[in-house]
Amino acid sequence: MTTVPEIFRYVSIYRALSAGEQKALLTSVVLLPFFSLGLRLAGLQRFQAWLDRSPLPAKCR
Secondary structure, eight states, X not given: OOOHHHHHHXXXXXXXXXXXXXXXXXXXXXXXHHHHHHHHHHOHHHHHHHHHHSOOOGGGO
């Protein structure tokens, strides 16, 4: 189990990141379980095809 001092260390490391890095980290933490579930349910080929068909946000183009 994680102790309280370790949690404070992780928080301080997180706060040392730039705003863009914090956003990228949180986005990846939130999206990772969805990608895992998609791979398990659809398989790699169908999941990749679905990702290829889905539109990208304007910022990512």
